[in-house]
Amino acid sequence: MSQTFNQQLKKYYSIYTGGFIGFVVLLGIAEQMGTPRAYLGYAFLVATILLYATIGIMSRTLDVAEYYVAGRKVPAMFNGMATGADWMSAASFIGMAGGLYLQGFDGLAFIMGWTGGYCLVALFLAPYLRKFGQFTIPDFLGARYGGNFVRSIGVFAAILVSFVYVVAQIYGVGLITSRFTGLEFAMGVIVGLMGILVCSFLGGMKAVTWTQVAQYIILIVAYMIPVVWLSVKQTGIPIPQLVYGGVLEKVTGLEKKLTVDPKELEVRKIFADRAKTAGEKLKAGAETSYNADKAALVAKVDELKAAPTPDSAAIQAAEKAVDSFPKDVKAYEGQLKGQQGAAGRAAPPLPHGTPFVGTGKTDEEKQKSSDNKRNNFLALVFCLMVGTAALPHILMRYYTTPSVHEARISVFWSLFFIFLLYFSAPALAVLVKFDIYSNVVGKAFADLPQWVNSWQAVDKSLLSIVDINKDGIVQLAEIVIGQDIIVLATPEIAGLPYVISGLVAAGGLAAALSTADGLLLTIANALSHDVYYKMINPDATTARRITISKVLLLVVAMVAAYVTAQKPGDILFLVGAAFSLAASAFFPALVLGVFWKRANKPAAVLGMIIGLGVTMYYMLRTYPFFTNMGVPKMPLWFDILPIGSGVFGVAAGMAVMVIVSLVTKAPDQATQDLVEHVRYPSIKGDKMDTAGAAG
Amino acid sequence: MQLTDQHRDYWQKNLRITAFLLSIWFVVTFVMAYFARELATINFFGWPLSFYMAAQGSLIIYVLIIGFYAMYMRKLDIEHGVDEGEEA
Numbered sequence: 191m192s193q194t195f196n197q198q199l200k201k202y203y204s205i206y207t208g209g210f211i212g213f214v215v216l217l218g219i220a221e222q223m224g225t226p227r228a229y230l231g232y233a234f235l236v237a238t239i240l241l242y243a244t245i246g247i248m249s250r251t252l253d254v255a256e257y258y259v260a261g262r263k264v265p266a267m268f269n270g271m272a273t274g275a276d277w278m279s280a281a282s283f284i285g286m287a288g289g290l291y292l293q294g295f296d297g298l299a300f301i302m303g304w305t306g307g308y309c310l311v312a313l314f315l316a317p318y319l320r321k322f323g324q325f326t327i328p329d330f331l332g333a334r335y336g337g338n339f340v341r342s343i344g345v346f347a348a349i350l351v352s353f354v355y356v357v358a359q360i361y362g363v364g365l366i367t368s369r370f371t372g373l374e375f376a377m378g379v380i381v382g383l384m385g386i387l388v389c390s391f392l393g394g395m396k397a398v399t400w401t402q403v404a405q406y407i408i409l410i411v412a413y414m415i416p417v418v419w420l421s422v423k424q425t426g427i428p429i430p431q432l433v434y435g436g437v438l439e440k441v442t443g444l445e446k447k448l449t450v451d452p453k454e455l456e457v458r459k460i461f462a463d464r465a466k467t468a469g470e471k472l473k474a475g476a477e478t479s480y481n482a483d484k485a486a487l488v489a490k491v492d493e494l495k496a497a498p499t500p501d502s503a504a505i506q507a508a509e510k511a512v513d514s515f516p517k518d519v520k521a522y523e524g525q526l527k528g529q530q531g532a533a534g535r536a537a538p539p540l541p542h543g544t545p546f547v548g549t550g551k552t553d554e555e556k557q558k559s560s561d562n563k564r565n566n567f568l569a570l571v572f573c574l575m576v577g578t579a580a581l582p583h584i585l586m587r588y589y590t591t592p593s594v595h596e597a598r599i600s601v602f603w604s605l606f607f608i609f610l611l612y613f614s615a616p617a618l619a620v621l622v623k624f625d626i627y628s629n630v631v632g633k634a635f636a637d638l639p640q641w642v643n644s645w646q647a648v649d650k651s652l653l654s655i656v657d658i659n660k661d662g663i664v665q666l667a668e669i670v671i672g673q674d675i676i677v678l679a680t681p682e683i684a685g686l687p688y689v690i691s692g693l694v695a696a697g698g699l700a701a702a703l704s705t706a707d708g709l710l711l712t713i714a715n716a717l718s719h720d721v722y723y724k725m726i727n728p729d730a731t732t733a734r735r736i737t738i739s740k741v742l743l744l745v746v747a748m749v750a751a752y753v754t755a756q757k758p759g760d761i762l763f764l765v766g767a768a769f770s771l772a773a774s775a776f777f778p779a780l781v782l783g784v785f786w787k788r789a790n791k792p793a794a795v796l797g798m799i800i801g802l803g804v805t806m807y808y809m810l811r812t813y814p815f816f817t818n819m820g821v822p823k824m825p826l827w828f829d830i831l832p833i834g835s836g837v838f839g840v841a842a843g844m845a846v847m848v849i850v851s852l853v854t855k856a857p858d859q860a861t862q863d864l865v866e867h868v869r870y871p872s873i874k875g876d877k878m879d880t881a882g883a884a885g
Numbered sequence: 886m887q888l889t890d891q892h893r894d895y896w897q898k899n900l901r902i903t904a905f906l907l908s909i910w911f912v913v914t915f916v917m918a919y920f921a922r923e924l925a926t927i928n929f930f931g932w933p934l935s936f937y938m939a940a941q942g943s944l945i946i947y948v949l950i951i952g953f954y955a956m957y958m959r960k961l962d963i964e965h966g967v968d969e970g971e972e973a
Contacts, residue, residue: 295921298939302914305944309910312951313903317958431941435931543936545921560922568918575914593969595962598955605951609944616940866888869896870967875887 246389249397257394270603275704280362283701288673290619307578320597347775412697462536569834577769641682774801774839801843
């Protein structure tokens with residue numbers, strides 16, 4: 191039966207992929223015939239959301255196992271695709287290549303961290319969780335360590351982690367919809383939310399799974415087309431991942447040239463001088479400097495006017511300078527701080543391929559700052575990897591495969607599908623960098639490529655080029671580039687029609703929606719299954735359990751949308767925080783739960799609380815978002831930035847669990863049997879049926 | 886539930902392969918990244934070696950680790966009679 195099911199799925203999704211490509215081609219023809227761009231944007235938005243809704247309606251269900259774990263019949267490969275979509279968020283799709291562009295080697299921590307974590311999922315968790323086979327991660331903690339207290343901590347951590355993460359996703363949804371359709375940000379959030387709810391609401395995990403497969407296909411197609419095209423344009427070979435080493439060499443060559451280019455040095459010196467003067471003026475007191483500067487400008491006008499032969503052009507210019515001078519001290523101070531803050535623009539270009547570039551005046555300082563960057567790189571990779579192996583919405587996916595063996599294979603497919611995008615992102619960053627260094631830098635402002643002008647008009651924070659040294663030529667130091675533009679503008683950089691830009695937006699939306707779906711479902715399930723059914727009302731009928739879950743889903747979605755509309759903190763930090771929190775709350779308890787029979791309940795309770803507590807404490811005391819709100823700031827531990835705080839939490843959690851387990855009583859025989867039970871895919875005569883018990 | 890020697894042997898082998906694959910993962914990830922500055926001087930088809938490893942090489946190895954583990958464990962399941970049969 192499962193074979194034919196698998197065949198059928200393959201057929202359906204092939205037809206679907208063909209249909210989707212046909213749709214893009216049709217829109218491409220419509221564009222050639224003169225359809226306005228806004229309509230193309232709407233067409234993509236409406237068509238994809240309708241599509242997800244249709245899948246949601248077709249997969250509607252009232253069966254508990256289907257609602258929570260898609261009936262446990264998702265074949266490995268499809269579960270892999272669904273996990274891929276679940277996994278790759280707006281941050282991966284839109285932000286990652288841009289992050290690599292800006293950070294060079296150091297940004298690769300995200301590439302390694304967000305893929306290598308699957309090794310831990312495969313080796314430590316997926317097969318064992320599948321054998322255990324209930325519905326949620328707190329289910330496993332509750333069964334393994336016994337009692338509702340451990341389960342409650344699990345529920346709390348699962349909700350905290352997923353909520354922080356889902357806010358980042360809904361933010362991404364709002365950003366993409368508003369940018370490509372011109373809707374308000376808040377409207378964009380609501381439209382996106384409807385797209386999320388329509389499938390998870392009707393069919394739970396089952397609908398979410400089949401929608402995520404569809405979303406994966408859209409997002410990978412949308413990511414690959416522009417990268418491949420750009421690669422053909424620059425190297426003549428359509429496999430960028432194989433050939434961008436050569437492009438990287440060229441980029442390195444250009445960097446060396448730009449570092450010593452006299453015009454570049456001139457612009458960088460202007461920035462350095464500005465920052466220095468601004469600093470001095472601020473030191474002298476904003477108000478004093480404001481009055482002095484203003485008086486000087488006014489005096490200049492008077493002086494010019496009083497000259498024996500007044501130069502009318504010079505007078506006009508001087509009067510204009512007075513008019514454009516900041517109206518009050520506050521605006522003036524802001525301007526100075528901006529100039530002081532732009533001191534970084536006086537730095538030479540970052541060598542893209544060089545790891546951990548140190549900064550500082552002496553060699554010793556440079557070495558120290560480089561070592562520091564290395565340590566933070568390692569810490570970040572660790573947090574992202576361990577966090578991957580602890581995110582409830584990802585681990586939950588391995589409950590949905592038909593068998594333990596399929597769960598193992600499914601991790602392979604998951605990483606394979608994720609890998610396709612992740613090993614393209616570094617190539618994309620290098621290709622775009624080469625294009626900008628060779629086709630934008632050194633060009634006259636009058637002959638800039640079309641995409642530069644159109645994106646400058648859209649949003650100054652994404653791209654802005656100002657002729658600082660007034661030579662009419664673009665210098666690298668004159669370009670300010672935002673991380674999101676790299677993926678969004680690639681179709682235009684590669685010279686593709688606008689329809690591909692629409693496709694990329696649809697891909698970004700698919701990435702954000704699919705992740706948000708999985709996360710909202712995790713939160714709603716934790717509340718309805720773990721809290722309501724397991725703790726409050728174990729006699730609830732299945733219909734009631736599903737109804738409760740659906741109501742909670744709506745409530746959680748509303749709350750998340752409300753929080754998102756307040757625009758809290760930056761996306762990258764929210765995502766990073768989710769990983770550190772998940773890692774320190776779940777990883778020690780889950781892994782020791784399978785691999786160490788001696789791990790017991792008091793250890794799990796203390797380990798989870800202390801692990802999570804340490805991470806939260808470190809974030810609160812060091813992250814500027816909190817310290818600016820009045821939380822007393824403390825110095826960093828070992829110079830590890832707040833995004834890597836999970837290092838301390840995981841270490842503390844592990845240590846506490848081991849010590850407490852050893853000084854307290856070993857778990858009872860039933861618990862030890864449970865551990866044996868999950869370790870073997872199937873044992874003859876094993877009467878235990880954890881999956882069945884979940885009913 | 887009665888565990889036989891065969892079961893214990895299965896678990897020992899599982900632990901061994903897990904430890905082995907984990908150490909590859911560790912070297913590829915943390916040892917390589919720790920020495921990234923030193924490895925950057927080696928040219929690998931145009932890429933500095935450390936850049937290639939962080940951007941692509943390590944990813945390929947991760948995929949292989951997981952694929953190998955799934956296949957190895959399938960074989961081990963069947964050899965030790967703990968597999969789930971054709972239709973689990």
